[in-house]
Amino acid sequence: MRTDIPINHPRFISLQTRAQLVEGFQSGLVSSEGLIAHGRGEAFDYLLGEKTSEFSVSAIEAACCCLLSATHPVISVNGNFAALCSSEIVLLSNLIPARIEINLFHRSAERERLINQELENKGAKNCLGSFSTKSDIIPGLSSNRRIVHSDGIYTADVIMVSLEDGDRTQALVEMGKKVIALDLNPISRTARTANITVVDNVIRAMPIMINVVNKLKQEKNIEYMQDTAYHFDNKKNLTNSFKLMLQGLERQTISI
């Protein structure tokens, strides 16, 4: 927590989040490219009014239903996600339960080790990654993300990804897996290729997911969850999220 950002600053949360990423970069969790990727996300979040939309709440419900009704769900973690949401990742993975796999685009053994340590500090046990002994290759993918754990992403039926480049989502869908994406950009390849896309900032979406999973586990049965996940219309969700951003832009233009 940076103390030089006044708590009453109108952009307090956004500035603290930036500081969290910079700290993550300085401590070796986040790649330098990750800082740039966050800037792109910020621009989309600005257009969203930095609020979780009603469409994203529905997408979150479908995503939670999909994770809870999966036989082998995996949460894929990269540098930015770990720096922003490590406690929530561990909490969500315990609640579902789902395995955590560290899978990096700009891979280095040291960064993987640090991310694993960060997650373990928050209570994670047995995170998977390319440091583990059993690995497989995602067919048709040439980036470092192709190397995945045999008992994790490779054999998972549902995989949740965040801040992702589009190639892996495409390759995972081609393998017959269901992909849930957390992505502020509703027109990214990841967003359009995933089965369920939560167009929201991970810092807002993850705490909501934890609440929704808790509620679903208490109140709903497996048929409800399978049905909700199956009938989710991602095209409609992305169109609505994009329209919301356009409306936000129009409001800005009118008020200039």
Ligand code: PTJ
């Ligand atoms: O840690 P590594 O090596 O795996 O690196 C990961 C990065 C983020 C560098 C890599 O995956 C990358 O280059 O991602 P892209 O292609 O820039 O895509 C990132 C997507 O995440 C963009 O569509 C952004 O709009 C979106 N995004 C950025 N910040 C957030 C976000 N989505 C949700 N919450 C955010 N806070």
